[in-house]
Amino acid sequence: MLLLRPPYTDTSKLGFGQYFTDHMFVARYETGKGWYEAKVVDFSNLELSPAASVLHYSQEVFEGMKAYRSADGRVLLFRPEQNARRMSRSAQRICMPGIPEDLFLQGVKDVVLKDKEWIPGDEGTSLYIRPTMVGDDGFLGIKPSKKFTFFVVLSPVGPYYKEGFNPIPIYVEEQLVRAVVGGVGDIKTGGNYAASLLADTKAKEKGFTQVLWLDAKEHKYAEEVGSMNIFFVIGKKVVTPALNGSILPGITRDSVLILAPDLGYEVEERAVPIQEILEGIRKGTVTECFGSGTAAVISPVGSLHYKGVDYLINDGKVGEVTQNIYRHLVDIQYGRSKDPYGWVQEIGRI
Ligand SMILES: *Cc1c(COP(=O)(O)O)cnc(C)c1O
Numbered sequence: 329m330l331l332l333r334p335p336y337t338d339t340s341k342l343g344f345g346q347y348f349t350d351h352m353f354v355a356r357y358e359t360g361k362g363w364y365e366a367k368v369v370d371f372s373n374l375e376l377s378p379a380a381s382v383l384h385y386s387q388e389v390f391e392g393m394k395a396y397r398s399a400d401g402r403v404l405l406f407r408p409e410q411n412a413r414r415m416s417r418s419a420q421r422i423c424m425p426g427i428p429e430d431l432f433l434q435g436v437k438d439v440v441l442k443d444k445e446w447i448p449g450d451e452g453t454s455l456y457i458r459p460t461m462v463g464d465d466g467f468l469g470i471k472p473s474k475k476f477t478f479f480v481v482l483s484p485v486g487p488y489y490k491e492g493f494n495p496i497p498i499y500v501e502e503q504l505v506r507a508v509v510g511g512v513g514d515i516k517t518g519g520n521y522a523a524s525l526l527a528d529t530k531a532k533e534k535g536f537t538q539v540l541w542l543d544a545k546e547h548k549y550a551e552e553v554g555s556m557n558i559f560f561v562i563g564k565k566v567v568t569p570a571l572n573g574s575i576l577p578g579i580t581r582d583s584v585l586i587l588a589p590d591l592g593y594e595v596e597e598r599a600v601p602i603q604e605i606l607e608g609i610r611k612g613t614v615t616e617c618f619g620s621g622t623a624a625v626i627s628p629v630g631s632l633h634y635k636g637v638d639y640l641i642n643d644g645k646v647g648e649v650t651q652n653i654y655r656h657l658v659d660i661q662y663g664r665s666k667d668p669y670g671w672v673q674e675i676g677r678i
Contacts, residue, residue, distance in 0.1 A: 332484075339450045342486035344623065349443035349455075353435035353480040357425055363478075366431060368438050371481065377466030381473040387463030388518040389418040392622045394454040395440045395482075395675075397447040398663035403440065403676045406661050408433055410579045411459065418515035419461055423472035432459065435480050441676045443482055452487030452658075456623070488624050493646055493654065495630025498540045498553060499531035500602060502635070505544035506552065506574075513574040521555065528554070536633060538619075542602060544574065550600045556619030556627060557581035560605060561649045563613055570597040580620040584653055586669060591652055602634065609639040616647030618654075625661070626654035 332347050348371055355366035381387045391411045396404045412433055416426035436457055440447075447455040459480045463473030504527040506520065507513020513520055524539070531539045538554035550569055552558055557578040559568045566588045571577050588595050608614030609632070617629035630644040641647075659665035663672060 334445050334448075334484075336448055336484075339448045339453045339484075339486050340490055342448065342453065342484050344485045344488075345456065345483050347484055349439075349446040349482040349484070351439055351442045352482070353439040353478075355431060355435060355478045357476040357478070359425075359474040363425075363428070363431055366435065368442050374464075374477065374479070376462075376464055379466040379468050381463035381465055381467070384468065385463075385470060386517065386519045386522075387422055387424055387473050387476075389415060389422065389424060389461050390516050390518070391415045391457075391459040392516075393436070393457045393459070394485075394622060394661075395444075395447055395457060396454050396662050397449045397678060399449075400663075401678045402663055402674045403444055403447060403678060404661070404663050405436070405440075405673045405675055407579055407583070407671045408436060408673060410582070414516065414577070414579070415459060415461070418517060421512060421515045422517055424461060424463060424476060427461065427478055431478075435459070435478070437675045439480050439482060444676060444678050446482065446484050447678065448484050448486070450487060452489060454485055456483045456485045458483065485623075493628065493651070495628040495641070495644055495646055496537035497535065497631045497633065497638075498538055498629050499534060499536035500632050500634040501527045501531070501539045501541060502547050505547075506541040508544040509573040511574065514571070514576055516576065524555070534633075540602075540632060543572075548601055548603070550602050550605060551575050553619040553627075553629065556621035556624065558629075559584065559618050559620060560600065560608075560614055561616035561647060562608060564594060565596050566593045566649065566653075567596045567598065567600060569600050572599070578620055578622075580622060580625060580657075583657060583669075583671065584620055584626075587656055588653060590668075591656060593649060593653075606632065606634060606639050609641055615642055616650050617641050618650045625658055626650060 393411045412429040461478045465473040465475040541551045543549040619627040628646045628650045632639045
């Protein structure tokens with residue numbers, strides 16, 4: 329494998345999550361002792377006991393966030409304290425220690441600034457940040473680990489929309505489910521993604537980019553699209569499924585809900601029956617659909633495939649509302665426009 333490193337000649341070759349920077353942040357935790365040995369070190373393999381609890385019982389949580397390089401050389405983070413808080417919530421749900429917000433933010437900032445020349449500068453590129461925590465006590469037995477490692481690794485990512493901002497075809501999955509109410513679908517823990525791989529693989533084999541997940545109990549309500557939250561434009565409203573316990577509370581989702589009203593759109597969080605959406609597409613009342621998440625920011629959906637029938641949305645073209653929300657959000661993230669919400673934090677300069 330050819331290692332791509334800065335200065336980059338062609339950022340489109342970076343792709344997503346393929347290359348890692350020279351350093352990582354690591355901190356350790358032991359019950360009774362707390363957090364210790366927090367430092368930036370060379371990027372390297374971790375040493376783990378083959379009995380480590382993460383390998384057998386999936387005591388693992390993670391986050392996904394980005395550092396952006398503005399045109400005038402500022403290093404920007406987008407709502408990083410939200411990631412810190414969500415990671416602690418995720419950890420506590422599966423009996424891992426919460427991570428102090430300062431430790432999380434300091435770790436992220438220290439390693440991002442150490443490797444700041446790795447942040448690509450072209451339109452649509454960024455440095456993807458992956459904070460992770462694993463239980464790594466070496467014993468077999470189902471109980472919470474007493475030892476944990478928190479680490480932050482960084483991956484330069486190329487422009488997400490290389491071929492343009494194109495709507496994707498989605499397969500509505502009616503049998504396999506991602507998450508159940510009362511389970512762990514509302515936290516970022518690895519097991520959720522293992523559970524989603526089969527449906528995702530089958531959808532891709534049929535030519536779809538991602539799966540639209542329905543609720544686990546009745547298979548009636550839209551929940552998420554792939555590993556993104558989902559939005560529909562219905563009439564004049566921007567509608568998204570309410571957080572019901574099996575939906576991941578996305579920070580991009582939250583940002584859309586705050587931004588959209590300021591762009592003149594009414595927003596609504598509620599249960600969204602898939603039948604209402606399919607009928608709405610047919611009648612022309614559901615005019616747009618998009619996913620939201622850190623990786624793609626906003627991902628327009630061009631069609632839904634349900635029980636053998638394709639429902640084409642807005643002729644498979646990007647709608648005006650989707651485009652408008654996307655543009656405003658990325659302009660804030662890259663520090664190109666005013667940030668009345670205080671979302672963007674400058675942590676240094678290149
Ligand atoms: C991470 C994630 C999202 C999006 O969250 P953001 O904070 O917006 O990146 C949505 N759904 C799932 C299942 C996720 O894992």
